[in-house]
Amino acid sequence: MTIIVVIALIVVVVSMFGFLYRAVKGPSVADRVVALDALGISLMAVIALFSILLNTTHYISIMMLLAILSFLGTVSFAKFMDKGEIIEYDRHHRQ
C-alpha cells in the first residue's frame, strides 16, 4: 500500500516537473497558464496522496480549496489575456 502511494507520488512529482518546465519555457503566456493550471491539479493529487500517507482527513478541505482556486485563477488569467483586465468596471463610464 505505502509503496504504491509513494510510486504514485513520484509519478505525480515527475509530471509536475514537466509542467514546471513548460511554465518556465513556454513560448506564450497561454502555455504557462495551462501548465500552471495543471500544476494546481497535480498539487491536489500530491496532497491527496500525502493525506493517505499520513493517514489523516484534515487535508481534504485544502484539496477542495485548491480546486476552486485553480479554477478561479485560470479563469482570471484567461480573462486577463482576452480583455486585458479581470474585473470589467469602468469607473468613469468613459467609452
Next chain:
Amino acid sequence: MSLLHLAVSLPFLGALLIPLIHYYNKRIHPGYFALLVPVAAAVLLLMSGQVSQSVKWMPRIGLNLDFRMDGISLLFCLLITVIGALVVFYSIHYLSSREQLGHFYTYLLLFMGAMLGVVLSDNVLSLYLFWELTSISSFLLIAFWHHKEKSLQGALKSMLITVFGGLMLLGGLLTLVSIAHTFSIREMVMQADVLQQSPLFTTAMVFILLAAFTKSAQFPFHIWLPDAMEAPTPVSAYLHSATMVKAGVYLIARFTPLFALSAQWIYIVTFIGAITLFWASFNAVKQQDLKGVLAYSTISQLGLMMTLLGVGGLGVYYNNQPVFYAAIAACVFHIFNHASFKGALFMVVGIIDHETGTRDLKKLSGLLQLMPVTFTAAIIGALSMAGVPPFNGFLSKEMFLTSMFDSKSGLFHGPSLVLLLSLVIIGSLLTFIYSVKLLKDLFFGGPPSVDKHVHEAPLLLLLSPLLMVTVVVFTGLFPNILTPMIDSAGQAILNKHVAPLHISHWHGVNPALVTTLLIFAAGTVLIFTYQQWAPIYSVQRPNWTFNYVYEKLLAAAESISYRLNNKVITAGIRSHLLLVFSALIVMTVVLLLQAPLNFGSWHLSEVRSFELILVVLILIATFMVIVAKSRLFSIIMLSAIGYAVGLFFVFFNAPDLALTQLTIETISTALFLMCFYHLPKLSRYEETMPFKLTNAVIAVGVGAVVTVIALMAYGHRFSPSITEYYIKHVYDLAHGKNMVNVILVDFRGFDTLFESTVLGIAGIGIYTLIKLRDSKEVNHEQTKK
C-alpha cells in the same frame, strides 16, 4: 527662602512684572520701576552677610539653589547691582520712548538675575543654569535692534561662541562631579588634593578653561565681543564691560584653589591672558569705531585680569607665599577699577553717539569746547585706563607690573619670564597709546564733521558716568577704603587667610615705577608719530584674522552638512535600502566576529525526499523570478513559490496555514496582475533586471547573514517550548480540538483582535486612496468644464 534667594529672584520677578506695568501705564517710563530692582537687591545682598543658604529644587538630580556669599561673590554682586542701577538710570534717558522698552527691561533684568545667580551659586548645576541664562539674555540684548542685519549677526556669533563655552562648562562641571561625588564647589575645593590625583582632572580643567575663555573673550575666542557692540550702549556698558565678560574671570577665580595645584593651569591662564592683553590692545589702536576701541580695550583688560589670576595661582601652587597674593589682590582691585572706568567710558561714548549721531573716529574731533562735562568724564576714565596717576587704574597697573616682576619662580624663569614680561609691557604700552589717542582724536583738533548741532548732553544722562568717574577718582585717591573688600575676596579666591593689604601710591623707586615711566614716555612719542608706524596694521592680510577663520568654519560646517545631506538623503529609496541592508550586514558580521562562531548542538530530524524535491522547486522558481524577462512571468513564478510554500505547510502538518496560504496567494497574485495592468504604457517595456554588482553582493550578504543566524539560533535552545501546555489544555480549558484556532481566538486572542484591526485599516486605507483620488479627478474635471 533666605535673603540671598530673595535678592536673586527679585530681578526675575521684575522681568515678569515690568512688561505688564508698561502695558497698562505708558506714562511712567518703565525704567523707573526697573531701577527699584537692583537697588533693592543690593540692599538685600548687603544685609545678608557671609552666609550660605540652600533651597531644594530637584534634589534627586542634585540641582538645588545653594547660594553662598563670600568675598569674591560680594564684590561681583555689588558690581552687578550698583552698575546695574546706574545703567538702568542711564538707559532711561538714553533710549527713546519709541523703543520696545518693556522688552528691554525684561531682558536686562533677566540678565541681572542670571548674573547674580552665577556669582552666588555653590551648586554646579545651578551655576551652569544661570550661566546659560546669561548667554541667552545677552543674545536677546545684543539683538535688541533686530531689524538691523549686523545686530543679528553679532548676536548669533556671541551666542554660538558663548554657548559652546557653556556646554564645555557643563562637561567640566559634570566631570568634577563624577570625580568628587558632590555638587558643591566648596566641597570640591576642600578635597582638591584628592581630585588632583584623578585621571579626569586634566579633562575637567580643559573644559572649564574653555568655558572661561569663551565667556571672557580670551584669545582666540575674543572675536564675538567687538561684534556684540551692535547692542544699545547701556547694554555694552553693563554686559560687555562690567559684568558678563567677567563671568569667565569669576569662574577662573572660583576654581583657582582647585586647579592651581597643577602647573598647566597656571601656564595656560597666564599666557592666554598675556597674549589676549597684547593682541587686543594691539588691535584697539587701529579701530575707527568708538565702541570698537572700547571692545578691544575690554578684551585686553580681561586678559590682564587672567594673567594676574594665573600668576596669583602660584600662591596656591607654592602653598601660600605672600608675594603671590599681591597678584590676586591686584586682580580683584582691577576688576573693580575696570568696571568703574570702562562703564563710565561706554556711557560717555553713548552720549557722544547720542549727541553727534556718529561713532566714527574719522568724523569726530574737537569736542572739548562743545561738550566739556563729557570730556571731564572721558579724560578721567581714559587716563585711569591708561594707568596715569592719580586715578585707580594707575594703582592697579602698578600692582600688576609689580606682581609680574615678582612672578619669577620655578614656573616662570628664563625664556617664559622674558616672554611674559615683554607681552605685558608691550600690552601696557599699547593700552596707554589707545587710551590717550582716543582722547586726542575725540576732543582735540578742528570741529567735528557731523550734520547735527552738537551741544552738551542733559544732566540726567550725564549723571551715571559722572558718578562712576567720581568713584574712579575717589578710589584712586583713597584706595585703602577698598582693602577690606579686596582682602575678603582674595581670601575667597585662595581659600586661605592672608595678611591684610595696604595700597600706597608711592612705594619707592622700583622696576614697576620705572617701567610705567618708560611706558608714558614711549607712548607719548608713539602717539605723535602714529602716522609713521600705522602702516604695520596693513601688513596683516584680511584672511589671517580669527573672524575669517570663524566664518570659514561656519561656512565649512554648513557646506559639509549640506553635501552629506545631499549624498545620503537622496530621493531614491534604492540607496536608502542599500544603506539599511549594508548596515544590517556590517553590524551582524561585527557582532558575530566578536565571539567565535558557535552553532551549538542540533537535533535534526530526518530529511524526507519530497521535502527535498519541494525545496528544489522553490529554488528554481526563485531563480526564475530574479532572471525573468517579463513581469508577468515573475508574477507567475511568485505565485508558484506561494503555492509551494502552501505545500510545505501540508507536509509539515499545518492544514489551517495551508488553507490560508493558498487563498491569500491567489488573491495577491490577482492583485499583482491588476497592478501590472495599470502600469503606464511607457514603462511597460520588458527587459531583464539589470545586473548590479553591489546589489548582488548585498543580497547574497543578507541571505548569508540571516542563514548563519538561523543556524546558530537553532542550535541554542535555552528553555523548553510552551507547546506542551497548549496540547494539554486545549480541550479542558478552551473546549476546542483545533489547537491553532484555539490559540488564535482563546489563548492569544488579543493578537487576532489587532490583526483584524490591521486588516480593517488596510481596507479603509485602500478605499480612501481610491476614493480620494477619484474625487480629485472629478473636481479637476469640473473645473475644466
